[in-house]
Amino acid sequence: MLKEIKSIPLAAFLSRLGHKPAARKGTRLWYKSPLRQEQTPSFKVETTLNCWYDFGLGRGGNIIDLATELYQSTDLRYLMRCIANSCPVPSVQTVASSFAPRHSAPSMERFEVVPLEHRALVAYLQERGIPAHIAKANCKEAHYSFKGKSYFAAAFENVSGGWELRNRYFKGCRGRKYISYLPWARDGPSTECTVFEGFIDYLSALTLGIINGADAIILNSVVNVNKAVPYLKDYTTINCYLDNDNAGQTALAELKAIYGSIVIDRSTLYSEFNDLNDFLVNQSSNIKQNK
Template structure:
């Protein structure tokens, strides 16, 4: 059989290819197929394939690309080895996408499942924001154990357009003006992607991977009457190392990262940087995937004056 080329491999439908490896989407929204990441362990799907673009993006690591990028990571092999794997079964097993013509095929803008893209139809366009009021969103917050008054302090109700369809979600703004966007049926973000740093003039910093974990923590310290630290919400682990200088401008950094492989690896890396500065606080929710998961399932009764977080 004729050997498959890189250009041919990139045309293989990623959804079909993942199915051939035993990976099925957990949910499908328009052209976005959400999976439990095949590249690491997780309990909430954050690995997205945009079938129209035939690209993938892993929200937890901030990495993405085409089938070649995925296959070499999945099998931990070279491009040549991957092509040999594909050559024997590409035609009978997979459907193909027309080759996309672009002068920037190796540019990072084309290496994600619609997170950064040239196609205006598949780009999230923010239409407007307002105070949280939509009942379905408030019900979703209640399901995540976040009081409306806490959510309203840090989030907005956001309308956006995607694939010509208007959607309304909870929006958490980053320091560059973009939003993390969530609802019961949607998880995504608008450009520009960035961290959210909240400066309360403290020498202590609490770091979270996602904003629902931050909201859970703010709910806890509000009930306990705890003094405020500074807060950093990464919004993606791809910003963790980039935020090192900011984190190390503090006297103590409490890490509340997810308990999946990627989050644990980042925590361990920070402890190697400086075990006296960085503190792993994830033991609070050691049997859960993240702080909000623990908060929802345990629904802890935080009493006035009870010490949490930095004083475990």
């Protein structure tokens, strides 16, 4: 089973997580690191050897080593299940189903969630165009240890009780990877729902004021599209703010195949950018330059 997991192409695994290469040089693919925020791609995948190296972190290895960094766990069974749940390879899905579900990564110790206040996290979200009042109203602050070291990150809860974690250097999840569902619920049930890939895009939409009165679903990974289906069945309009890449467009096509014309592609708003947050950051930058 481990051999099957290790044989999964890293490029395919990264694609299912929503990461696409920024450049190809021979057998090498270059990405913006999935483990931290960066502008210049410094994460290399060598396709012939099926290995990776992050020059910013000075670490690399195989798909298991990458999953160790992504999910912050050293539990091999947990990591294999995370990889298998993300990858569409049939034989690997069989591996995933053979493992009993686990609701948290055991190596992420002393995990605690508190109100978002840390200046570094607020500053990080502000750099992404998210005002402090929106960040604090919608996110929490997680503190935890991993391999004996202490870390903190902005945290966003999903419906299974897991947490999406982000800071300037890390992007990952604590617990089960699942969708987040946020009913608007101010004046009764909404007939409209908005769908986002990640919570940063959701916060961007709140900042831009484009989803007032609508419920929201954050996929937290495009592989979770099928998990959103039961939540979407009663809406008359589904507005999708997904990424302008192959993974985002595939997720959009899956929703359109199920719900038809009530699914509306809103990515035309930011057609020149990869996602809604990139659009927001650009807008914020232009405003500052014009002042």
